Amino acid sequence: MNQWDFVIAAYGVSVPALGWLVLVSFNQMRRAEQAVDEMMRGRK
Amino acid sequence: MKAKNQRLFLIILAAVAMLGAVVLAMSGLKDQAAYFYAPSDVLRNPPALDRDVRLGGMVRKGSVKKLADGVTLRFVVEDERHAIPVEFKGIVPDLFREGSGVVAEGKFVTPDQFVASNILAKHDERYMPPQMAGDKHKTGRVS
Amino acid sequence: MHAYANPARFLKIARPLTGLLGLVGGTMLILCVAYGVLFGPADYLQGETVRIMYIHVPAAWLGMAGWSGIAVASAMQLIWRHPLAGVAGRACALPGAVFAAICLATGSIWGRPTWGTWWEWDGRLTSMLVLFFLYLAYMALSRAEREADGETSGEGRMTAIFGLIGAINLPIIHYSVLWWRTLHQGQSISVMKGSSIDASMLWPLLGAAVGASLLFGAIVLMRMRAELADTKLEMRMRRLAAL
Structure with missing residues (x-):
């Protein structure tokens, strides 16, 4: 195998893993905070 | 308190x-x-013959010889105090070079002869572009 | 230290900081890694595969930094009962686990063309794998504990104790290559001895590490905000149910 294949494989694993981490964390935060905002609005 | x-x-x-x-x-x-025995460890505390062990050290410069059959390699693994001849039949990793680190998996057939069934390359912690390294390492290349 | 114990005050700072850290860190990480991979030099010995370093090394550092964060937060929680410490500790777990996994995966891919093997049970590789499993155990424990004593407070005392005990793996990872014979090479960068990585590779590597650290901070803030909001919702639900 070509040396570059290993480099591409390494980033091919890392980039989706990091993307998933950011996306999951961001979505959890947004969903929870939106629910709190709605709750506060409902209380007024 | x-x-x-x-x-x-x-x-x-x-x-x-x-x-x-x-x-x-x-x-x-x-x-x-310890992941492997260094040659001086073998001197201090020799492992049993015919037991699967790993031997690690530097490949002595100028010691790598290919036998007439074309697939068997002979070389010497050394550290500061001791050196052990190794025989290996098969394909070595690209980074297997003279003057560079190696870990050989195999057995001692006699206290002074190691037969490897697998060869791993161990590189050091230095990283630099080729032009910086000069021809320091190019000479040791095993073809 | 307790000045930011009030979640409202914490959120006032955390909200703008999350986006700032995420954007600056993400941009820095991408630019430095891209520079190293596309324009950096090949290695004299390894050739092109050395480019895996720009993600492998920051991932290893942050995998360990994540547990350092857990340990510090656990100590603050157990000693000073800081109300946000438990939240902060738990927020470090998932990013730490992902970075540790990236370190292991890229290391394996790097090991094949250089050492000639995908995996070997040497001291460094094994202790790093243990770190990854510790993260999994920590996350399972924190979830179980939160479900078990959600009624009382959900403080997570057991989780914090586990976080402190798990920290003993950190010096083992660090010193494994110095004290034991390993296949993994010794450390390239040390405070005392400087770096044995050439400057042309070192600067993009350090830039990527700083960028990844900032991104890590942003993810921790996101996860803290998510847990704080979830707790608020839960409290509200319970109050409604009690009526």
Whole structure:
């Protein structure tokens, strides 16, 4: 195998893993905070 | 003593005790946890013949010879104090070079002859562009 | 230290900081890694595969930094009962686990063309794998504990104790290559001895590490905000149910 294949494989694993981490964390935060905002609005 | 300080003291005590235990265990396990025998380890404490072990060290410069059959390699693994001849039949990794690190998996057939069934390359912690390294390492290349 | 114990005050700072850290860190990480991979030099010995370093090394550092964060937060929680410490510790777990996994995966891919093997049970590789499993155990424990004593407070005392105990693996990872014979090479960068990585590779590597650290901070803030909001919702639900 070509040396570059290993480099591409390494980033091919890392980039989706990091993307998933950011996306999951961001979505959890947004969903929870939106629910709190709605709750506060409902209380007024 | 305030409860807060008491907890702080207890946790520091626990941390120191744990750290001490780890240091002791790590130095105690130095031989068992070693991934390979260096040649000087073999001199000090020779492993049993025909037992699967790993031998690690530097490939002596100028020692790599290919036998007439075209697949068998002979070379010498050395450290500062001792050197052991190794025989290996098969394909070595790209980074297997003379003057570079190697870990050979195999057996001692006699106390002075190691037969490897697998070869791993061990590189050091230096990274640099080729033009910086000069021809320091190019000469050692095994074709 | 307790000045930011109030979640409202914490959120006032955390909200703008999350986006700032995420954007600056993400941009820095991408630019430095891209520079290293596309324009950096090949290695004299390894050739092109050295480019895996720009993600492998920051991932290793952050995998370990994540547990350092857990340990510090656990100590603050157990000693000073800081109300946000438990939240902060738990927020470090998933990013730490992902970075540790990236370190292991890229290391394996790097090991094949250089050492000639995908995996070997040497001291460094094994202790790093242990770190990854510790993260999994920590996350399972924190979830179980939160479900078990959600009624009382959900403080997570057991989780914090586990976080402190698990920290003993950190010096083992660090010193494994110095104290034991390993296949993994010794450390390239040390405070005392400087770096044995050439400057042309070192600067993009350090830039990527700083960028990844900032991104890590942003993810921790996101996860803290998510847990704080979830707790608020839960409290509200319970109050409604009690009526």
